[in-house]
Amino acid sequence: MQRWKQEVPAVLLLAGLGLAPFIGFGEGYVLTLLARAMILAMAAVSLSFIVGGAGLVSLGHAAMLGFGAYAVVILDDLQIVEAMVVLPVAMLAAAGFALVTGAIAIRTSGVHFIMITLAFGQMAYFTATSLSGYGGDDGYTLYARSEVNGARILSDRLGFHFICLGALTLTWLFCRMLLASRFGRVLRAVRGNPMRARALGFSPYPYRLVAYVIAGAIGGAAGFLFANATEFVAPAYISWQRSGELLFMVILGGISGLHGALLGALGFVLLEEWLSHQWEHWRIAFGVLLILAVLFLPNGLAGIPNQVARMFRRG
Amino acid sequence: MLSLRGLRKNFGGLAVTDDVTLDVSPGEIHAIIGPNGAGKTTLINEISGVLPLDAGQILFDGRDVTRLPLHRRARLGLARSFQITSIIPDFSALENTALAVQAGDGSSFRFFRPTASEARLNTAAMAALDSVGLAHRAATPAGAMSHGEKRQLELAIALATQPRLLLLDEPLAGAGPEETERLIGILRSFRGRYTIMLVEHDMQAVFALADRISVLVYGRLIATGGPELIRQNPEVRAAYLGEDDIPLSGAPC
Ligand SMILES: Nc1ncnc2c1ncn2[C@@H]1O[C@H](COP(=O)(O)OP(=O)(O)O)[C@@H](O)[C@H]1O
Numbered sequence: 171m172q173r174w175k176q177e178v179p180a181v182l183l184l185a186g187l188g189l190a191p192f193i194g195f196g197e198g199y200v201l202t203l204l205a206r207a208m209i210l211a212m213a214a215v216s217l218s219f220i221v222g223g224a225g226l227v228s229l230g231h232a233a234m235l236g237f238g239a240y241a242v243v244i245l246d247d248l249q250i251v252e253a254m255v256v257l258p259v260a261m262l263a264a265a266g267f268a269l270v271t272g273a274i275a276i277r278t279s280g281v282h283f284i285m286i287t288l289a290f291g292q293m294a295y296f297t298a299t300s301l302s303g304y305g306g307d308d309g310y311t312l313y314a315r316s317e318v319n320g321a322r323i324l325s326d327r328l329g330f331h332f333i334c335l336g337a338l339t340l341t342w343l344f345c346r347m348l349l350a351s352r353f354g355r356v357l358r359a360v361r362g363n364p365m366r367a368r369a370l371g372f373s374p375y376p377y378r379l380v381a382y383v384i385a386g387a388i389g390g391a392a393g394f395l396f397a398n399a400t401e402f403v404a405p406a407y408i409s410w411q412r413s414g415e416l417l418f419m420v421i422l423g424g425i426s427g428l429h430g431a432l433l434g435a436l437g438f439v440l441l442e443e444w445l446s447h448q449w450e451h452w453r454i455a456f457g458v459l460l461i462l463a464v465l466f467l468p469n470g471l472a473g474i475p476n477q478v479a480r481m482f483r484r485g
Numbered sequence: 486m487l488s489l490r491g492l493r494k495n496f497g498g499l500a501v502t503d504d505v506t507l508d509v510s511p512g513e514i515h516a517i518i519g520p521n522g523a524g525k526t527t528l529i530n531e532i533s534g535v536l537p538l539d540a541g542q543i544l545f546d547g548r549d550v551t552r553l554p555l556h557r558r559a560r561l562g563l564a565r566s567f568q569i570t571s572i573i574p575d576f577s578a579l580e581n582t583a584l585a586v587q588a589g590d591g592s593s594f595r596f597f598r599p600t601a602s603e604a605r606l607n608t609a610a611m612a613a614l615d616s617v618g619l620a621h622r623a624a625t626p627a628g629a630m631s632h633g634e635k636r637q638l639e640l641a642i643a644l645a646t647q648p649r650l651l652l653l654d655e656p657l658a659g660a661g662p663e664e665t666e667r668l669i670g671i672l673r674s675f676r677g678r679y680t681i682m683l684v685e686h687d688m689q690a691v692f693a694l695a696d697r698i699s700v701l702v703y704g705r706l707i708a709t710g711g712p713e714l715i716r717q718n719p720e721v722r723a724a725y726l727g728e729d730d731i732p733l734s735g736a737p738c
């Protein structure tokens with residue numbers, strides 16, 4: 171079994187992110203960009219866990235980020251900035267939302283599941299726009315970044331970089347562990363052949379719901395970091411376009427493994443950034459590139475090595 | 486072991502299960518035969534819980550399971566195979582089988598330990614693979630196996646749940662002559678070890694394997710009895726006219 175080979179890209183990527191500040195990518199704006207990429211990657215990995223692992227194609231994952239980010243906002247308004255409090259609240263809020271909406275959404279499947287998660291996501295979005303006490307549509311500027319045990323680690327650029335990297339690494343390891351466990355095996359079985367899983371005695375519903383809630387909690391943690399990265403939260407951050415982007419990152423990277431979401435998210439954010447500096451109408455080129463990627467990379471960015479190897483073998 | 490009491494099911498106006506009453510005793514291989522479209526698969530679906538009944542009662546070990554969903558019946562020890570192979574294609578043969586072992590091994594809400602290192606599951610899974618002659622293919626992705634191997638895997642999966650009753654829906658379906666030989670050999674090795682309800686189209690196999698045979702025609706049971714009795718039943722012969730010939734010779738073993 172050469173399973174470890176599959177992990178090489180992810181390990182290299184995470185190691186590269188760890189080295190980045192020391193090999194010429196330590197400027198303020200680069201670190202800001204990388205932090206954004208890592209936070210979105212964290213959300214994308216949690217989404218990949220339910221899409222690739224459990225077959226739950228959610229188009230409402232940004233709402234989980236939203237619950238995390240707005241937990242930061244609401245607590246900031248109450249002058250509670252201790253991460254030991256804010257982070258658990260952010261995760262619980264998102265998990266609670268995932269539990270309530272998932273309990274309904276998971277009764278459906280396929281296109282219906284996509285539409286119902288989209289609808290719940292939009293409900294969260296419109297609720298955010300109506301929070302006039304927190305700036306409504308215009309958003310809310312944080313008084314300060316969260317503190318950890320009273321220390322302002324998150325305010326230090328390099329410190330924040332490594333906190334994001336740590337969170338992303340933990341997310342990846344955690345989701346990998348889940349997928350390799352008994353629980354994850356049932357999830358994967360239900361995705362691969364639900365009738366077979368049921369005939370063996372597994373009711374898909376509780377497994378899928380637990381997975382959905384876990385992904386929601388991780389999304390909430392990503393939202394917590396997102397709010398701290400920008401020190402500003404607006405409903406636009408959690409619109410359905412964001413959910414679409416996250417889903418796109420997952421598919422762009424490849425859903426056959428979690429490392430695909432890592433590649434997809436980093437590739438997406440960096441390409442977007444680079445293109446936007448090249449050309450005023452960069453969105454057109456971006457769109458074309460994404461379409462080409464979907465057409466010619468059936469297994470996503472993560473599948474490129476195999477695809478190249480196959481081309482060579484064919485001669 | 487299994488009692489069916491007056492089962493009824495209509496699809497549209499068509500009675501697909503028409504007052505079926507039947508008992509399967511512990512340890513026997515009870516075959517269900519009948520022409521195509523007789524309602525054999527439907528009957529298996531009703532017993533396993535895939536399809537709801539219109540009327541009737543299903544008792545399993547004396548317990549009324551008529552209203553239990555599929556997965557609850559599976560947990561009671563009702564295992565089934567499918568006429569159209571139903572495996573998890575991107576799992577290896579071993580993982581397909583280990584999942585079945587896992588189903589009978591306590592809670593699956595376990596999040597930390599990698600299944601790859603669960604020796605108890607993997608050992609039992611290997612034993613099930615071995616008993617259908619697939620041990621050497623344990624690491625092969627199920628989707629990449631030949632049709633005959635998939636049929637063997639389907640049996641291993643059913644065995645691995647340590648079932649109290651096996652419902653096998655045409656385990657020989659689509660197998661070539663050589664594969665059929667091998668599968669019959671495997672089924673023969675189940676005799677006396679499992680209680681089996683065997684739906685099969687291959688008469689040779691049925692008469693070789695079954696302790697008792699029930700004949701289903703247009704959703705109705707027209708006869709139940711030992712192989713000799715069924716072979717000589719005029720109604721059965723009539724029902725099969727123009728269909729598969731019932732072998733007149735060839736001793737059941
Ligand atoms: N889901 C269904 N809806 C309507 N008719 C069905 C359905 N499933 C099976 N039938 C019909 O019921 C009859 C019995 O089918 P089946 O149980 O598959 O027969 P067998 O397995 O004995 O060949 C057939 O006439 C078939 O067309």
Ligand SMILES: [Mg+2]
Nearest residue numbers: 525526527568
């Ligand atoms: Mg059939």
